[in-house]
Amino acid sequence: MMNQQPSQQPTTVPQIPLQSSQQQLPIQQSSPIQQSSNPTQSNPQPSIQQQQHLVSQKLKLFHKREVDEPDPLELVWRDCYEKIEQLLINSTENDINNSLVEKTSDASDVKTHTEITIGLLYAILISVPQSNLGAQYFKSLTFVSKDSLLTFCNLLKKMIGDKFQKLNDNPRQQVLWIINELINNNHPESESVSSITLRHIYGGNLLQKNLSLGFSMLNIFISHKAWLYNKPNFIPIVLYHYLRLIQDHINKPPPFNPSHLKEETMFCLDLLKNRFQECIVIGRDLIRLLQYLSNKTPEFEQLWKDLNSKPTSFSSSYQDISQSMRIPTPKHFLQSRLSPEMEIQVLYILKEVKFGNQKRYQQWFVTKYLMTPESESLIPDIIRYICCVYHPPNHVLCSDIVPRWAIIGWLLKHCKSDAWRNYSKLSLFLDWLYYEQKHDSIMNIEPAILLMAGSVKKYADMTIDLVEYIIGTLLETYDPQRKELIKTGIGNSFSTLLEKNVVQSLNHVFPPDFIGTALYERIKQNFHSLLTPSNQQNKPLNSSTGGINKPSPLSSSSGGFPTNNTHHQQQVKSPLLQPNSLQNSSGSIPNNKNLPQQPPQQPNLPNNSSQPFVNKPSNQPILQKSPP
C-alpha cells in the first residue's frame, strides 16, 4: 500500500541520521570528521576546513556549496559504498555477484545486507546515466537482495522524501531511471516511489528543472500505461498531480513547450474517460480542478459539458457532479501537492511558532516558494492543505501557537492577482458548499469562520471580502444550477459551527458596525434563521458590557479564540471550555438563540502583531555598526 506520509515511512536503517533530528541534536552529529578536536596552531594535522575539503571532493550525491555541511546521509552511504567500491570497479559481474552473495550469506546478519544494499544504491545513483554501470549494479542488487528490494525501496523513498531537491543532476536522473526499472519489474513499491517523487514537482514553478521532472515522470507513465491501468489506487493520485500541474502550464510562454501541455491533457482525459470510477475517489477537489480547467482549454471545456449534460456516460451510477462534491477529498491527495519540505515548513509554523512571532517564518516561506507571479497558484493548494490535512489537536488549539486562520489570512493577502485570490477563496470554502455534519469534518470549515471572526475588528476588509464571496459568488454565480444545494450546504456549515460553539453567534462574526448594514442585510436575507433575535432587532452591540473592542471576561479568562474552539473537534463537553454553557443555567446543550447578547470576542491577538496577516519585512535595525 502506499504510504503518503513521509514521516511515517518505515526506516529500516536506524543508524542513518534523520534530517529532522539534526536541529534538535546538533551535538550528536555523526560525521567522524566533525568530531575531531579543534586544532591548535602547533598541531600538524590538517585544519577542520582542510579535512572538510578533502571529504567534500568525494561527495557526489547532493549539491553542496562551501557553506553547506557534508550531508550526513551521504557520509553514511558513502562509507557503505567504499566498502564495496574496489570490488565493483575491479571485478567481473560474476565475481561481484558471487562475492556479494557470500558476504550476505548469513541470514541473521541484517546489518551487512543493509550496508551492501546502501552501497549498491549509492553506486547506482552516482553512476553516469549514459554508462551501463547503473544497470549492471541494479542487476547485482536484484541478485543479492533477500527481501525483493524492500530495504532498497525504503532507503530510496526516505532519501527522495527528505532530499530529492538537493540531488545533483546526475543522481536525479538516476532516480528516474530506477523508477522506470521498478515499474518495468512491476515491483510492489513502484507506486510509492513514484508517489513520493511526484510530490517534488512543484506547483507554481516554471523553472526548466521542475518542468522537465514533471514531463519525465509523465513519459514514464505514458510508456507504462498497462502498469498504470492495473493500479486503481495510483490512478487518481497521478491524475490529481497532473490536473493540478496543467493549471500552471496553460498559456505559458517558452521555455514551456506547448506540446507537453497537449500530452498532459491527453493523458488526464484518457484516465477520466476510461478509468472514471477510480478517478472520482478524489471527491470534491476533482471537481474544483476540472471546473478551473473547463474555463481554460477547449478539451476540458468539452469534458465539463459532458460531465454536466450526460454524467451517466462516464459511469452508469454517476448522476450528477454534486455526487462528487459531497465526497470530502481524502487527505493524501491534498497533502501530495505540497512538497515534503514545504509541508514540514507549514507544519512547523502551525505546530511550533507562537502567534505574533510568525512573520520571519512567513517571510522565509515567501522567499523560498512564493516570490514569482506564477507561484501564486500554490496558494490554493496550501489553503486546501491547512483546512483539510492538518487538524490541530486540542492542546495546540488551547495554546498560543499561530492559528490556522491567521496563516490562511496571510496567504490570501499575499495573492496579488484577482484570479488566484478568488480561486484561493474557493479553496477555503470548498468544504462548505455541500457540508453535511455526518460526512464532513468541522475542522475543514473552521478556519474560514475564524478568519472572518478574527479579522472583523481590525481588518474588516478581509471579513467583508469573504462574506461578499459567499453571498455574491458562491450563492449566486458559482453554480446557478445547484444554487439551492449550495445554500443548504453553507447554511449547514454555519449552523454546525454555531452549534459546536466555534463562534458564539453570527452577530459576533458579522457585526453591522464593522461590515456595513447593507452587507449585513444581505446576510440576513440568506441566513435569517441563524442570526440571533437580539441582533435582528438591531439592538446595539455590546450595550451591556461597553466598548466593542473590549474582550469579554469569558474569552480573556479562557484564552480567547483558540481556547474557544477547543471542544468542537471531539465535542468535549467540558463546561470550562464552553463559554456559553457557563451562562446556560439550565445545563442543557447551549443554544445560541436563547442566550443573552454577548459582546463579540476579541481574537487573541498579541500586542505587537498590529498586522497579523500582512507580511512585512521586519524593519528592526539589527546592524548598528559595521565591524571591520
Next chain:
Amino acid sequence: MSTFIKVNEIKPYTKNINCVFIVLDKGLPTKKKEGTIFQVLVADSSAAINMTLWDVIGEQVQPGDILRLKGGYSNIYIDLLNLYVGKTGLIEKIGEFTFPFVEAPNLSATLWNVHPDPNNPKNMVATPKIKSNPMKPNPMIQHPPQQPK
C-alpha cells in the same frame, strides 16, 4: 569532544565557541581590503547576536538558514559584542527554517567598556556600560586582525 553552548552564554572574548543558530537577517556586503564582509543577525531560543561572515560564506548564507559554528570566538567591536568564525573555526549550514528563536535579548545591543585585565595586562576585558550614560564609541579600541579564509 566539543560542547555546544546557547547564544546567551556567549560573553566578550569567549574562545572556541560551538553553537547552533538560525540567521534572522543579513546586511549588505561591505568591501574591505582583505575581502567582503557580511553582518548577519543570528539567534537561538535564548538570545540573538550579531555575527561577521566573510566572502563566499557570507554570500551564500541566507535568512532562515540554520548554521552550526565550531571553534568560533567573540569580541567587542566599537563597544558591541560580535561573533566571528575565525581562521580555525568552521561554520556550516545544517538546515533551514525549522528552528526556534527569540529576537530579544540581542546581545549586540549592550554597550561595553574595554580595558586591560588588571591581573594580566596582556588580556583585554570588557564591562557593560551603564545604559543611562551612553558613551560615544571609542575609535581607538583595538580590534584583533581579521583574516579572510
